[in-house]
Amino acid sequence: MPWQTDRNAYRVWLSEVMLQQTQVATAATYYRRFLERFPDVVHLAAASQDDVLGLWSGLGYYSRARNLHACAREVVTRFGGRFPESVALLVTLPGIGPSTAAAIAAFCFGAREAIFDGNVKRVAARLAAFNADLSKARNERDLQALVQVSTPTSAADMPAFTQGLMDLGATVCTPRAPKCGVCPFERDCAAFQGAGPQAYPVNSRKLLRKRIDSEWLWLSHQGMTWLQNRPASGLWGGLWSPPTLDGLQLTVLTQRFDWQHRAVRLPTIKHVLTHRDWHLNPVCIEVADEEREALADVPDLMPGRWVAGDEWRRMGIPAAVSAFFKVLSAPLSASEALPGR
Numbered sequence: 001m002p003w004q005t006d007r008n009a010y011r012v013w014l015s016e017v018m019l020q021q022t023q024v025a026t027a028a029t030y031y032r033r034f035l036e037r038f039p040d041v042v043h044l045a046a047a048s049q050d051d052v053l054g055l056w057s058g059l060g061y062y063s064r065a066r067n068l069h070a071c072a073r074e075v076v077t078r079f080g081g082r083f084p085e086s087v088a089l090l091v092t093l094p095g096i097g098p099s100t101a102a103a104i105a106a107f108c109f110g111a112r113e114a115i116f117d118g119n120v121k122r123v124a125a126r127l128a129a130f131n132a133d134l135s136k137a138r139n140e141r142d143l144q145a146l147v148q149v150s151t152p153t154s155a156a157d158m159p160a161f162t163q164g165l166m167d168l169g170a171t172v173c174t175p176r177a178p179k180c181g182v183c184p185f186e187r188d189c190a191a192f193q194g195a196g197p198q199a200y201p202v203n204s205r206k207l208l209r210k211r212i213d214s215e216w217l218w219l220s221h222q223g224m225t226w227l228q229n230r231p232a233s234g235l236w237g238g239l240w241s242p243p244t245l246d247g248l249q250l251t252v253l254t255q256r257f258d259w260q261h262r263a264v265r266l267p268t269i270k271h272v273l274t275h276r277d278w279h280l281n282p283v284c285i286e287v288a289d290e291e292r293e294a295l296a297d298v299p300d301l302m303p304g305r306w307v308a309g310d311e312w313r314r315m316g317i318p319a320a321v322s323a324f325f326k327v328l329s330a331p332l333s334a335s336e337a338l339p340g341r
């Protein structure tokens with residue numbers, strides 16, 4: 001992969017953040033795009049947040065992009081544009097957790113720090129047939145200690161050890177269908193020799209999927225669309241989108257502006273997140289001239305502004321919004337090809 005060709009801390013950090021919730025093939029495309037635009041941490045720090053979010057659009061989990069930007073700025077202001085070498089300092093930077101810090105320290109500075117992400121936890125639990133419940137912090141610490149004592153004594157071996165562990169988890173010892181037949185640890189793996197890989201890791205914490213329903217208010221006026229800048233935290237944090245409201249908020253607005261007869265409802269779009277299904281119900285309304293000024297007084301729509309033509313293409317917007325814009329501007333009728341149907 002492109003980030004494996006050198007041990008530059010900026011590149012390793014960028015790839016680690018992108019790979020946290022994204023498939024390798026997708027991350028590789030974004031990685032190249034980011035490096036073209038921001039070849040080093042100084043360029044990234046100097047960019048506007050909107051530029052960074054715009055380039056990240058489509059990768060999801062936008063808090064990663066906000067942290068990426070904030071981290072770049074701190075690396076420049078606190079450390080003169082050079083990433084610190086110790087895990088203790090790396091974890092003080094925004095968006096860098098223990099595993100990412102260990103990856104940077106091990107890959108770039110040869111530190112004897114074991115990464116401990118989901119892949120590594122699974123591989124380690126299987127190799128050792130570690131059957132304690134990982135939903136308990138104490139057990140997780142014990143497993144981490146086991147990985148830590150397995151690190152090579154020579155710093156020069158750390159990059160290969162770290163990469164090997166990550167690749168094993170990502171390509172061979174996968175969650176659902178581990179390929180034990182081609183695994184170099186087949187003979188020594190306690191899980192394979194015993195209860196089988198599927199028995200590990202043990203984790204009693206069950207994450208239930210949650211359903212969220214929102215009214216998605218697409219206001220237009222003479223070819224412009226109203227976009228709201230979403231709060232920094234939460235879904236699509238910091239990005240621009242047509243406002244998402246609950247049913248009561250929409251009812252109040254509809255009555256205030258007498259939109260009942262102008263509102264056009266389009267089919268629901270299901271936006272799948274890690275532990276949530278977000279059902280967005282698009283409501284399209286052409287705003288009259290005399291209503292336009294009054295919108296600025298509606299707290300539920302602020303902060304926001306009218307966006308003309310295809311200006312949205314240069315803004316930080318989620319992929320679902322750009323997909324919907326494309327559908328609305330396509331020659332065929334919107335209801336024929338809505339994303340998520």
Ligand code: SF4
Nearest residue numbers: 173180183186189197
């Ligand atoms: Fe994973 Fe199977 Fe290899 Fe054990 S032998 S580490 S379970 S792929």
